[in-house]
Amino acid sequence: MTHSPKEFDFWYAVNNTEVLELPRNRLETFGATLINYRLITELMDAVGQVRVREGRIQAFRPEILTPQALSESPLLEGFREGPSDDFIQWLREHESELILLKYGFKIRHETVTESVVHDSVENVVERVRADLKARQDPLAALVLGVDEPWEVCLLKLLFEVVRRSAPANARDLRADPDGSRHEIDRAFRRAAGDRSQLAPLAALLTRLNKFKEYEDRFFALVRSHSG
Numbered sequence: 001m002t003h004s005p006k007e008f009d010f011w012y013a014v015n016n017t018e019v020l021e022l023p024r025n026r027l028e029t030f031g032a033t034l035i036n037y038r039l040i041t042e043l044m045d046a047v048g049q050v051r052v053r054e055g056r057i058q059a060f061r062p063e064i065l066t067p068q069a070l071s072e073s074p075l076l077e078g079f080r081e082g083p084s085d086d087f088i089q090w091l092r093e094h095e096s097e098l099i100l101l102k103y104g105f106k107i108r109h110e111t112v113t114e115s116v117v118h119d120s121v122e123n124v125v126e127r128v129r130a131d132l133k134a135r136q137d138p139l140a141a142l143v144l145g146v147d148e149p150w151e152v153c154l155l156k157l158l159f160e161v162v163r164r165s166a167p168a169n170a171r172d173l174r175a176d177p178d179g180s181r182h183e184i185d186r187a188f189r190r191a192a193g194d195r196s197q198l199a200p201l202a203a204l205l206t207r208l209n210k211f212k213e214y215e216d217r218f219f220a221l222v223r224s225h226s227g
Contacts (some may be wrong), residue, residue: 010161013145013152015190019160020125021132026165027103029172030182037157038128042121051147054110057154059161060104060167062163063219064177083141101169103162109152180208188214188221195225 039053117124125144132140141161145153176182187204189214191197198221205211205218 009149010152012183013149014156017143017145017153019143019154019157020139021140022131022157022160022164023139023141023146026168027062027161028177029062029169030179031061034139035059035157035161036137037143037146037151037154038132038141039143039153040121040128041145041150044147045118048118048120050117050119050121051114051227052117052124052128053112053114053150056108057158058106058108058152060106062166062173063102064173065100065102101166101173103158105158107151162195180210184208184210184214188217191221192224198222198225 023035025033037053037055037057039055041051041053043049043051099225107196121144125142129142132142141157143153143157145156172182184204187197187201192202201221202211202218205214
C-alpha cells in the first residue's frame, strides 16, 4: 500500500508527538473550555534552534450523538447500506446503555504566538515546564512535536484530553441531558449571593417549566434574603 506525502506527514507528526503535560482540569460538560497550550518543536533546517508556539484551543460544549444523528453524519460514509443500517438499529436498541459524545474544537489562530530559541530542546522543555508550573494554570498543556505539520501535534493533544474527559462528561450528561439542572444550580448560586438575581431565577424556572419542582428551594432562598 502506498501513502500520499500528506498522509505520510500526518502519521509522521502523530508518531513523533509527545504530550508532556495535560491540563489538570477536564473539559467542561455544559460549556466551552479554552486550553492554553505550549508546543515545542525543533526546526527542521537548523541545528540547535527550537520553536515555541503558544496559543489557545477552544473546546465546544460536548453533545450527545443520538443514533439518528449518527445515521445522518459522515462517520458511516463508505459503509454499505445493510451493515450501517444494522449498526444504527443496534444503537437504538442499546441507547439506554450507551452514550456517544461529539466534541468540537477550534484552534484560535489569532492567539498563536511563536519564538525561536537557540538552545537544546531538552533545556527549552524544562524552562517551559517550570514556567507553566509557576503559573498554576489548570488548563495549560505542554506538547513536544514536529515543526511541520504542527497542527497535527495539537490533534494528538486533543485526543488525550477527550480520552480523559469523556467518562465524566458522559456521567454528567446521563444525569442532565439538556443541561437544565446545571443551569438552574448556577442561577441558584448567583441568587444566593445577590438578591437582585431572584427575579431572573424565577423567570428561568418558569421558562424551563421547573418552578414547581424547585418551589421550596426558591422560597427558602427568598426567606433567607429577607432576614
